[in-house]
Amino acid sequence: MTEKEFANTLSFLEEAWEEGAKEAVALAVNLCSTHNQPPPYWVALAVACLVSPRYQHDMVHIRRWHLVRILRAEGIPWTDVYDEASKRLANEGATCAPSSVRKSYESVQKQLGSSKENGPS
Known part of the structure; x- marks a missing residue:
């Protein structure tokens, strides 16, 4: 298998995982092991989520x-960012209120020890 084929296969498996195919994680782990390659970050996260x-x-x-x-890097202003994030997440099947996005964002920022980029109060 060429590097390109390997990368394409992992990309396909990542998409399958994101669509709910849990077996894609096992296939990705096996593929990486067979080709003596470290698993990509998404595989490690997927394994942790399953466990x-x-x-x-x-x-x-x-x-x-x-x-x-x-979204902030794309230039979306703080006044709109949580609404926009909520809409995009809904399009991915992860529906949540803008207030939930804000709470999650602020919680992670706090865990990271960073008050920078916390948005408007």
């Missing part, structure tokens, strides 16, 4: 936090 429901809960907050960071 620990608490970790999966934490990842919901991290996903929301990350999306807010992306």
